[in-house]
Amino acid sequence: MSSLRRRATVVGGTLMLAGASMVASANAVVLNRAERWIVHDPADLPHAQVAIVPGSLVRADGSLGAVVRQRVDAAVALYEAGKVDKLLLSGDNGTHEYNEPDTMRDAVLAAGVPPGDVFTDYAGFSTWHTMRRAREVFRVTSAVVVTQNFHLARSVDLARAAGIDVHGLGVGDINGRRAGAREVIARVRGLGEAIVRPEVVLGPELPIAGDGRTSWATD
Numbered sequence: 180m181s182s183l184r185r186r187a188t189v190v191g192g193t194l195m196l197a198g199a200s201m202v203a204s205a206n207a208v209v210l211n212r213a214e215r216w217i218v219h220d221p222a223d224l225p226h227a228q229v230a231i232v233p234g235s236l237v238r239a240d241g242s243l244g245a246v247v248r249q250r251v252d253a254a255v256a257l258y259e260a261g262k263v264d265k266l267l268l269s270g271d272n273g274t275h276e277y278n279e280p281d282t283m284r285d286a287v288l289a290a291g292v293p294p295g296d297v298f299t300d301y302a303g304f305s306t307w308h309t310m311r312r313a314r315e316v317f318r319v320t321s322a323v324v325v326t327q328n329f330h331l332a333r334s335v336d337l338a339r340a341a342g343i344d345v346h347g348l349g350v351g352d353i354n355g356r357r358a359g360a361r362e363v364i365a366r367v368r369g370l371g372e373a374i375v376r377p378e379v380v381l382g383p384e385l386p387i388a389g390d391g392r393t394s395w396a397t398d
Contacts, residue, residue: 205367213332216339217347221257224346227321229298229387230254230263231345233309233334234270234279243286245353246327251283253350254325255290263323265296265387267313269303272396279303281396298391306334307372308379310341317394318386319343328352329359333369340373 218224232254236244243251247270257263266287270279280299287297298317303309313319321344324334328349338345352359385394 202363202367205370206363209336209366209370209373210332212339213335213347216335216345217331217349219349221253221260221262221348224257224262224323224348226261227263227323227344227346229265229267229313229317229319229321230257230323230325231267231269231309231313231319231338232283232325233306233330234268234283234303237270237277237279237282239276241282241285243282247279247283248286249327249350249353250325251286252290253348255287255292257323257325257348258292258296265298265391266292267298267300267317267319267322267387269300269309269313271304272301284395294392295390298385298387298394299396300394301396302380302382306330306369307337307341307377310334310338310343311376311379312381313338314341314343315381316383316385318384318388321345323348325350329362333362333366336373337369340376 232250235247237247238244254266258266268280268283270283272278272280280301284297284299288294300312302312322338324338324345324347326334329352331347331349335345335347
C-alpha cells in the first residue's frame with residue numbers, strides 16, 4: 180500500500196470514528212434529558228391539557244396503520260381516564276389524497292370522544308413541527324405525548340424545547356428494531372432542532388382551551 184493510500188485510509192477511519200462518536204453523544208444527550216419525563220404506566224401521569232398524538236402511516240381505505248393505531252388507542256384511553264382534557268392529532272396532509280389528521284380524528288370520534296375535544300393539526304410534517312405548532316398555534320402549555328418507545332425520547336425533548344410542560348407515554352414498539360435504527364440518526368437531527376429551534380409554518384391561533392372543531396379542515 181502506498182503512503183498516499185495509507186494516509187487516506189487513516190483519515191477515513193478517523194472521520195468514521197468522529198461521526199460515530201457524534202451520533203453516540205447526541206443520542207446520549209437526548210435520552211438522558213428526556214428520561215425523567217417518560218412514563219410507561221398511565222396511572223403515573225399527572226393531569227395535562229392535552230394528549231399530543233404524532234401521525235404515522237394511514238391507509239388509502241381510511242384505516243389506521245398499526246403504529247398510529249397504537250397511539251390513537253392509548254390517547255383515547257387517557258381521555259376516558261380523565262388524564263387529559265383534549266386530543267391533538269398532528270400529522271401529514273401534504274397532499275389532498277393523503278390525510279393523517281382526519282383519519283386519526285375519524286377513529287377518535289368513532290371511539291366516542293366528543294367532537295369539541297378533538298383538535299387536528301394538518302402541518303405536523305415532523306416531530307419538531309408538531310411540538311412547535313402545539314405551543315405556538317394551539318397554545319398548549321401541558322401535554323402527554325403518546326408514541327412508541329423508540330420515538331419517545333426525541334418527542335419529549337423537542338416538546339420541552341418548544342416550551343411545553345410534557346410527559347411521554349410509551350405505547351409499545353411495533354416495528355421497533357427497524358424504526359429504532361432510523362431513530363438513532365433522527366435523534367442527531369432532533370438535538371440540533373432542540374438547540375437551534377428553527378421556525379416552522381404557523382398560522383392563526385387555535386387555542387386548545389376552545390372547541391376542537393375550529394381546527395378541522397373544511398372542503
